Amino acid sequence: MTKSIILYSHPSGPNPWKVAIILEELAILYETSWVAKEDVKKEPFVLKNPNGRVPAIEDPNTGVTLFESGAIIQYLIDTYDKTNKLAYTNIPEKYLTVSWLHVQMSGQGPYFGQAAWFQWSHPEKDLTSAIDRYTNEIKRLVGVIDRHLKDTGAQYLVGNKCTYADLAFVMWDQLIPQLVSGWDFKTEVPYFAAWNDRIVARPAVQKVLADKAKATSH
Template identity: 50%
Template sequence: MTKPIQVWMAPPGPNPWKVVVILEELKVPYEIRSIRFENIKKKPFTDLNPNGRVPAIVDPNAENLVLWESGAIITYLVEQYDPNKILSGRSLSEKHHLNQWLYFQASGQGPYYGQAGWFNNHHPEKLPSAIERYNNEVHRVLGVLEGCLEGKEWLVGDRITFADIAFAPWNDRLDDVTRCASGDGFKGFPNVQAWHERVTTRPSWTKSMEIKAKLMDEQDLTMVGLPKGVKSLQEWEKQIKEQDEAASK
């Protein structure tokens, strides 16, 4: 009998939800270990991931194997828990094209979306050149996806795969990342929008987002990840520092 895989996460970030949706699709038992943002770079979590980033997993079915980096986790999960190739490649070319897209998501989409989100929403001063650069990079990534999805429903093959799922959590934050009007994030990229909607209308996504909303509510967080009543990341970080200093006295 398969024991639940532990998924360590802070609920606001997009990367843990790639893992959760894939586990839901594969019907693999899991349990979420939800931690607060201020504890990501502290023990006990840094004993699992010294880089202090989420997600990380612990698999009790494999001698308590610990893995971090969402791409590595996804690769492991489909190798170990997808024998019927539900989300995996069924041929040599499919296998390697899926890995190609996963690397592009991890090296292209995630970092550029993250930097755009930072300079649009959290940097303490507005830097128009940085905002322009990273918004342009977001649109460049969307352009790559738009062209490759022309005449296709999915990135590889004729069904959803882990590659499609890997892109969805960051694309779901597109409006916030680029600070555009609600619903305008996909403007000019109809193929990407239709593809994203195919992923996010699946039961696995719906259930995962229900879990996310519950965890966010438990931590009293807004949908942008800040505690309710806190206006900026800098204000929150100041509060965390003051709390840590008080606890150490």
């Protein structure tokens, strides 16, 4: 009998919820273990993730403990997506999907995260140049996706199939209205906006968005 994966998470950060979406999409049993912000940099959590950040997972079915959301997503796909619901097996599509996941990990996550930090958390408040730097990077990256979708005529990042790469972007993208105030992205980048709407409409994404709203409402 399959046992539940433990997902170590914190309610406010987008990255653990990226993993939750994949777990939901693949109907993998899991339970969430909340880790307080003050506990992520010390034992016992750093024994699970030496980098001291959520998410991390423990999979009792394989004995694997893993950290970093991108690595966790790839592990879940390789281990549990037996029907290739969210992945391709043919080349080049298989590796193009990996490429887009790396864009999310190396581009979207850091740029959006830094924009959020300098707008909401940094102790110094006169940081117009830093905020402009990262909000412009958000617009640039969104524009890359918009142009790609327009040029390819595809519904998703790789062809007309929603993959784990598409799903990896969705939680950070929900912050665009707060991070880039007054930007009418639905008009300026319509291909991106339509793509985002398609992903958000998926039942698994809707469930995770509802779970996040509930977890952050306390």
